[in-house]
Amino acid sequence: MRQLLTFIRKEFLHxxxxxxxxxxxxxxxxxxxxxxxxxxxxxxxxSRIAVVDYSKDPVTTHIISKIAASDYFDIQRSLASADxxxxxxxxxxxxxxxxxxxxxxxxxxxxxxxxxxxxxDASDPNQATTITNYMNQxxxxxxxxxxxxxxxxxxxxxxxxxxxxxxLRGAPNFVPGVMALVLMLVCxxxxxxxxVKEKELGTMEIxxxxxxxxxxxxxxxxxxxxxISVLNLFIILLLSYLFLDLPxxxxxxxxxxxxxxxxLTSLSIGLLLSISAKTQQAAMMGSLMGMMLPxxxxxxxxxxxxxxxxxxxxxxxIVPSRxxxxxxxxxxxxxxxxxxxxxxxxxxxxxxxxxxxxSLRKFKxxxx
Amino acid sequence: MRTLRFLLEKEFRQILRNRQLLRTxxxxxxxxxxxxxxxxxxxxxxxxxxxxxxxxxxxxxxxIAKITASGHFRLTGYTASYKEALQMVEQDKADIALQIPIxxxxxxxRENTKQVYMAVNAIxxxxxxxxxxxxxxxxxxxxxxxxxxxxSIPSAPTTANTSSTPTTPTPGAATSPTPIVAATSSTPTxxxxxxxxxxxxxxxKLYMVPAILVVLITAMTAMxxxxxxxxxxxxxxxxxxxxxxxxKHIFIIGKMIPFLVLxxxxxxxxxxxxxxxxxxxxxxxLLVLYASLLVYLFAMLGLGLLLATYSGTQQQAMSLAFFxxxxxxxxxxxxxxxxxxPGWAQAIVSTFPPSHFIxxxxxxxxxxxxxxDIIYPLTAMAAIGLFLNTWAVLNYRKTT
Numbered sequence: 001m002r003q004l005l006t007f008i009r010k011e012f013l014h015x016x017x018x019x020x021x022x023x024x025x026x027x028x029x030x031x032x033x034x035x036x037x038x039x040x041x042x043x044x045x046x047s048r049i050a051v052v053d054y055s056k057d058p059v060t061t062h063i064i065s066k067i068a069a070s071d072y073f074d075i076q077r078s079l080a081s082a083d084x085x086x087x088x089x090x091x092x093x094x095x096x097x098x099x100x101x102x103x104x105x106x107x108x109x110x111x112x113x114x115x116x117x118x119x120x121d122a123s124d125p126n127q128a129t130t131i132t133n134y135m136n137q138x139x140x141x142x143x144x145x146x147x148x149x150x151x152x153x154x155x156x157x158x159x160x161x162x163x164x165x166x167x168l169r170g171a172p173n174f175v176p177g178v179m180a181l182v183l184m185l186v187c188x189x190x191x192x193x194x195x196v197k198e199k200e201l202g203t204m205e206i207x208x209x210x211x212x213x214x215x216x217x218x219x220x221x222x223x224x225x226x227x228i229s230v231l232n233l234f235i236i237l238l239l240s241y242l243f244l245d246l247p248x249x250x251x252x253x254x255x256x257x258x259x260x261x262x263x264l265t266s267l268s269i270g271l272l273l274s275i276s277a278k279t280q281q282a283a284m285m286g287s288l289m290g291m292m293l294p295x296x297x298x299x300x301x302x303x304x305x306x307x308x309x310x311x312x313x314x315x316x317x318i319v320p321s322r323x324x325x326x327x328x329x330x331x332x333x334x335x336x337x338x339x340x341x342x343x344x345x346x347x348x349x350x351x352x353x354x355x356x357x358x359s360l361r362k363f364k365x366x367x368x
Numbered sequence: 369m370r371t372l373r374f375l376l377e378k379e380f381r382q383i384l385r386n387r388q389l390l391r392t393x394x395x396x397x398x399x400x401x402x403x404x405x406x407x408x409x410x411x412x413x414x415x416x417x418x419x420x421x422x423x424x425x426x427x428x429x430x431x432i433a434k435i436t437a438s439g440h441f442r443l444t445g446y447t448a449s450y451k452e453a454l455q456m457v458e459q460d461k462a463d464i465a466l467q468i469p470i471x472x473x474x475x476x477x478r479e480n481t482k483q484v485y486m487a488v489n490a491i492x493x494x495x496x497x498x499x500x501x502x503x504x505x506x507x508x509x510x511x512x513x514x515x516x517x518x519x520s521i522p523s524a525p526t527t528a529n530t531s532s533t534p535t536t537p538t539p540g541a542a543t544s545p546t547p548i549v550a551a552t553s554s555t556p557t558x559x560x561x562x563x564x565x566x567x568x569x570x571x572x573k574l575y576m577v578p579a580i581l582v583v584l585i586t587a588m589t590a591m592x593x594x595x596x597x598x599x600x601x602x603x604x605x606x607x608x609x610x611x612x613x614x615x616k617h618i619f620i621i622g623k624m625i626p627f628l629v630l631x632x633x634x635x636x637x638x639x640x641x642x643x644x645x646x647x648x649x650x651x652x653x654l655l656v657l658y659a660s661l662l663v664y665l666f667a668m669l670g671l672g673l674l675l676a677t678y679s680g681t682q683q684q685a686m687s688l689a690f691f692x693x694x695x696x697x698x699x700x701x702x703x704x705x706x707x708x709x710p711g712w713a714q715a716i717v718s719t720f721p722p723s724h725f726i727x728x729x730x731x732x733x734x735x736x737x738x739x740x741d742i743i744y745p746l747t748a749m750a751a752i753g754l755f756l757n758t759w760a761v762l763n764y765r766k767t768t
Contacts, residue, residue, distance in 0.1 A: 021687040044705070044707075048707075090735050091741045119564075122565060124575050125572055126412070130501075132562050133505075154514060154515050159483050160488065185694075193683055280686075289400070290396065292587070293583070297408060312403070
């Protein structure tokens with residue numbers, strides 16, 4: 001026991017003496033939460049648009065002023081002709097263009113119908129759909145104004161309530177995702193590189209010839225990373241509560257337990273990686289290239305998993321951060337309890353045990 | 369000049385000898401480029417809906433039928449009470465809960481107005497936005513339908529308009545919803561005809577593949593260049609180079625050029641992959657793309673170099689590089705639009721080279737922008753690159 005404690009102390013000293021790595025270990029989650037919590041959002045406001053008004057009558061002026069008054073749009077240009085649209089789009093200055101044909105107001109009054117053109121830059125299809133819809137809504141409102149005097153019978157009034165996140169902030173979706181991502185990547189990378197570094201430097205040989213059992217070596221290596229990750233977790237939760245107005249609605253104990261489970265799983269993955277890598281570079285590149293993008297994309301916080309092709313949906317089941325993300329959302333944002341997350345918890349525990357067992361098995365006590 | 373040639377020869381040999389590394393550097397990114405855009409799909413389909421119908425009238429049944437027929441929604445539940453419906457939303461079994469209150473049909477006819485209640489899981493902003501918009505417009509269409517039908521007596525019906533139909537992603541450049549205008553309408557209506565330019569099929573891959581390619585190149589160049597130099601520091605061979613009369617800048621150029629070449633190769637392979645697997649052919653000129661790529665690589669390699677000058681061990685270099693790369697990845701507009709960010713965040717993002725290059729990539733590949741159009745991001749990248757490289761060269765000491 002004393003031997004183990006001594007080794008753990010040695011590992012801690014290693015980690016805490018390295019200031020620059022510490023900066024990354026603690027600085028990254030903090031920077032990410034603060035930046036992403038505040039900066040990332042799916043809301044679309046102040047989209048820059050251009051207006052081409054061939055008609056210039058009171059009707060079009062009224063509509064244009066309505067558009068300008070709306071939060072959703074920011075009229076960048078009033079172009080003289082539609083030919084200038086291509087250039088404006090190509091420069092990336094505008095996202096949407098509205099064209100009023102000549103005689104718009106006259107058509108409206110005489111024939112009862114006038115059509116205006118809405119052109120969206122569909123490079124980002126979702127954005128295009130959303131702002132086109134916003135524009136349609138404004139036109140709808142205008143039509144309703146026109147029709148106000150004719151008492152419209154049979155009006156269905158939809159009452160909308162946004163649950164859990166009424167202001168549609170980005171933070172509730174991104175903070176759990178960033179938590180899952182950062183914890184997983186940091187644990188995996190740090191562990192794998194730490195073990196391979198000893199292999200490279202040759203000190204692993206010394207450890208192996210000692211009467212020290214291999215499992216103690218592993219525990220000693222994992223201990224400082226476990227502690228750092230738990231500290232990180234608390235820092236993230238504190239920051240979310242203080243700055244992002246995201247308190248933990250559910251049981252804190254449950255959240256911390258599941259997080260520790262997740263951290264252990266990531267540490268095991270790092271362990272597994274370290275066994276197959278020969279150089280630090282390989283370990284790092286492996287965990288970065290092999291884990292970063294897949295984890296980002298398949299966790300489910302950037303892109304909904306149900307949108308993906310079936311093969312990738314199946315693949316996402318293997319990514320532990322996917323299950324952790326669900327747990328964090330349910331416990332932290334919705335305030336649910338053990339009954340709602342027991343399924344995900346058992347999957348995580350299963351993965352953790354399995355990975356740990358495999359890495360213990362494969363840990364070479366001889367140098368090959 | 370001769371020394372530079374010899375240096376380059378040494379560097380290339382070292383890289384080519386390391387087969388495992390070459391594989392990670394070239395093959396892994398390409399595999400990811402092939403597989404990951406399949407996952408990157410933001411389009412909102414199959415929104416799960418749970419309905420509580422307290423009225424059970426022909427009106428409510430028709431409304432539900434219309435909603436499910438629209439194709440945007442999947443009816444995952446039909447509960448007896450609003451409480452149960454909310455529970456389903458809690459359990460992630462449904463995204464939206466719709467309640468049609470009792471006496472829906474009766475009150476619509478008698479009192480001319482009646483509410484319906486929608487509760488939307490707003491954790492994911494895009495889904496909530498689009499879901500509620502679709503639902504609203506379907507209800508509005510339905511409203512118009514029943515109004516017309518109710519008033520289909522020979523006298524002049526009051527107006528109807530369907531300019532509220534959202535631009536659903538259907539193929540074809542123009543989707544114009546035709547307004548149902550009665551023959552003699554007492555109130556005029558405006559309708560909109562919308563078109564989608566540059567991406568008429570609303571294909572997300574066109575938007576994501578260029579960005580993912582940039583992400584992969586960023587990770588590779590910044591990390592690798594930092595690592596390479598620090599590896600020499602750790603193994604001690606940098607001491608030997610430092611005692612030679614080699615000039616600082618020759619050494620640095622000698623280190624950068626191999627990775628510049630690797631970056632170019634990776635980018636070309638990436639474009640080929642984009643063409644073969646996704647049918648993406650850049651509309652703009654390749655010259656513009658490669659010129660921007662060179663400026664971008666200059667900036668990123670400068671960053672890697674700078675990080676290397678501050679790191680003593682490979683682990684430190686990795687940590688620092690990882691810090692920056694992670695922040696670049698999330699904030700540079702790959703997954704969320706830069707325009708949605710608050711002003712201060714946009715200012716920070718404008719100092720990131722990847723954000724400019726991603727913008728350039730998307731503009732040139734999708735819209736065919738030329739040099740004149742990208743002059744602002746291009747100069748920004750060049751300025752940042754110059755700054756990073758100068759700082760790195762000044763910071764690098766041959767004598768410790």
